[in-house]
Amino acid sequence: MQAVRAARPRGTRRAPDEGTGEISYRVTIACTRAQGEAIGSAEDLFIASEAPPVVVADEPDETKPDDWVIHAYFEAEPTSEELIELRGLGSGEPEIEHLEDSTDWITKSQQGLQPIRAGRFFVHTPMHYVDRPADTVNFEIDAGLAFGTGQHATTAGCLDALDRLAVSGAAFANIADIGTGTGLLAFAALALWPEARCIATDIDPVAIDVSRENAAINGVKTGHNPGELLLAVADGMDSPMLAARAPFDLLIANILAGPLIELAPTFAKSLASGGTVILAGLLDTQADAVAAAYQAQGLQLIDPGHGEWPVVELKAP
Structure with missing residues (x-):
């Protein structure tokens, strides 16, 4: 199952019980x-x-x-x-x-989602809680409507990319996850760099509610302090909270190729000197155009990604 409806800046249209009926x-x-x-x-x-x-x-x-x-x-x-x-x-x-x-048919249709292993991370739905390995960083993400359960290759690829950065010795103190969906990538970043300040935003208020619920389930503290996750509704980088937190030394965005290209100038301005940006949500045929948009802003291409759903890594000068 690929919940592509939420592959726009990662959120949901509306949960089933939010409307006027079932x-x-x-x-x-x-x-x-x-x-x-x-x-x-x-x-x-x-x-x-x-x-x-x-x-x-x-x-x-x-x-x-x-x-x-x-x-x-x-x-x-x-x-x-x-x-x-x-x-x-x-x-x-x-x-x-x-x-x-009145079955929640959308959730039911996704209950067959198997856990995924990406780097040191193990992401599972509640029904697979008992399958959690002892040697992984585990996150429970319910099979709901928000994009970012880990099942889609872009999300798993971002988890892998974050893990590789940590293995290489990279350290980050100020992190932003733009288009957070379920909050998963922000949770993973805080697990890797627990003293960092982290903000996660989404264009969809429902996605922020979902992220807040998932943070509680997974023991992720929310707030403004180091080691805590700040959640906010924002369209791209258009947020007073993002402006107040910038510049970031790690910026993650798993959205779509079009928005990633449009956001290149504001992303570049929001990066600290030497900061890293992780971009995903694009097809292999779109990777060159996305990378070129950021190289035009002076960023250095570190990893062009690979496979059908590449994860592109760039670095500010």
């Missing part, structure tokens, strides 16, 4: 991988809907990497206009299911 309809439509990934950057989905659906994309068969499906969860029977919009997102005709009970 999730009662699920609409499924086949799509290509490109179509599934595209919904992550679509900020204008269902803007005319009174109760917009929660939309996620799924890769049901890893042996068929281009055959994805899109699921849309509605509180009420979808209108003809909403079905037309769904047809435009995928391929073929949407299949409508009436869900007979």
